[in-house]
Amino acid sequence: xxxxxxxxxxxxxxxxxxxxxxxxxxxxxxxxxxxxxxxxxxxxxxxxxxxxxxxxxxxxxxxxxxxxxxxxxxxxxxxxxxxxxxxxxxxxxxxxxxxxxxxxxxxxxxxxxxxxxxxxxxxxxxxxxxxxxxxxxxxxxxxxxxxxxxxxxxxxxxxxxxxxxxxxxxxxxxxxxxxxxxxxxxxxxxxxxxxxxxxxxxxxxxxxxxxxxxxxxxxxxxxxxxxxxxxxxxxxxxxxxxxxxxxxxxxxxxxxxxxxxxxxxx
Amino acid sequence: xxxxxxxxxxxxxxxxxxxxxxxxxxxxxxxxxxxxxxxxxxxxxxxxxxxxxxxxxxxxxxxxxxxxxxxxxxxxxxxxxxxxxxxxxxxxxxxxxxxxxxxxx
Numbered sequence: 352x353x354x355x356x357x358x359x360x361x362x363x364x365x366x367x368x369x370x371x372x373x374x375x376x377x378x379x380x381x382x383x384x385x386x387x388x389x390x391x392x393x394x395x396x397x398x399x400x401x402x403x404x405x406x407x408x409x410x411x412x413x414x415x416x417x418x419x420x421x422x423x424x425x426x427x428x429x430x431x432x433x434x435x436x437x438x439x440x441x442x443x444x445x446x447x448x449x450x451x452x453x454x455x456x457x458x459x460x461x462x463x464x465x466x467x468x469x470x471x472x473x474x475x476x477x478x479x480x481x482x483x484x485x486x487x488x489x490x491x492x493x494x495x496x497x498x499x500x501x502x503x504x505x506x507x508x509x510x511x512x513x514x515x516x517x518x519x520x521x522x523x524x525x526x527x528x529x530x531x532x533x534x535x536x537x538x539x540x541x542x543x544x545x546x547x548x549x550x551x552x553x554x555x556x557x558x559x560x561x562x563x564x565x566x567x568x569x570x571x572x573x574x575x576x577x578x579x580x581x582x583x584x585x586x587x588x589x590x591x592x593x594x595x596x597x598x599x600x601x602x603x604x605x606x607x608x609x610x611x612x613x614x615x616x617x
Numbered sequence: 618x619x620x621x622x623x624x625x626x627x628x629x630x631x632x633x634x635x636x637x638x639x640x641x642x643x644x645x646x647x648x649x650x651x652x653x654x655x656x657x658x659x660x661x662x663x664x665x666x667x668x669x670x671x672x673x674x675x676x677x678x679x680x681x682x683x684x685x686x687x688x689x690x691x692x693x694x695x696x697x698x699x700x701x702x703x704x705x706x707x708x709x710x711x712x713x714x715x716x717x718x719x720x721x722x
Contacts, residue, residue, distance in 0.1 A: 415621075448624035449622070449625025450625075450692075451629065451688055453632065454653060454660065455652070455653050457624075457628070460623070464620050492649045493642070
């Protein structure tokens with residue numbers, strides 16, 4: 352995949368800002384919010400300017416130990432094709448089980464059994480999507496008991512067994528270090544960087560002793576420091592800012608994008 | 618217990634007032650349940666802004682009560698679920714019954 356550069360998560364509320372913001376090389380869109388037959392005009396305009404638009408799914412539930420909902424994968428495949436995207440993605444998580452829908456990304460147990468389930472679902476999803484596919488590490492508030500693998504081992508084996516790539520969310524790594532005691536340096540040392548698709552960055556806030564990955568606050572300096580730590584190990588093909596709520600003025604977004612660019616520019 | 622039933626038990630604990638699965642921190646389960654409910658309530662407010670406008674500060678506690686008793690299942694679309702919350706509010710008298718639409722000539 353070609354170098355992406357600095358990007359931002361495309362949201363309806365940000366579409367006019369994104370069109371005029373300097374320093375946006377590419378965007379990522381939430382696949383579930385789109386229909387292949389009527390893409391938003393502002394997004395089509397970015398595509399016709401030659402800007403890469405990469406779809407990112409949130410609902411495939413690839414870690415569910417229930418049959419994969421292939422209709423959702425087919426929808427992602429359609430969006431990927433409509434955007435002429437070289438890569439699609441989702442998360443290392445589950446969202447549905449026992450007929451319930453969490454509406455949010457839930458962590459998987461880091462066990463061999465859970466890894467086998469994820470690998471089988473990712474292989475099936477990849478066979479339907481037909482482009483490169485990447486999976487992202489999530490922010491977890493809960494930890495399953497009886498882990499058999501570290502998160503970096505789990506992600507490494509996942510890429511080895513499926514050929515998928517990785518989106519490394521540095522804010523999620525920070526959240527997990529704060530909330531469940533992940534060692535961020537061991538994580539960064541254990542990731543197979545040749546499999547890196549791109550990096551996610553986002554803001555959050557601490558409430559009641561827990562760090563919440565809100566995507567509604569500025570990126571913390573500590574998270575920028577972790578991006579610099581990542582940059583010592585690899586030159587990421589892309590870095591993407593996610594902002595999902597409490598949208599700031601363009602000038603603040605521009606400054607955050609510039610800070611990301613500075614952190615990965617030698 | 619199989620992975621499928623462990624995952625289902627975790628979601629029941631978080632979304633449907635199910636018993637806390639063993640090995641999880643009860644405090645974290647409470648925090649995660651609150652995060653999920655608040656995120657869900659923002660989606661409902663986005664889909665049915667009229668409900669939050671009418672209820673004001675009562676919107677979130679009422680939604681939390683509704684969703685714990687009848688959590689959203691995978692086969693229900695988000696908008697249908699928002700509408701069923703509205704129906705529940707009306708049935709309890711927390712929202713006025715909608716007036717019949719009058720057609721103008």
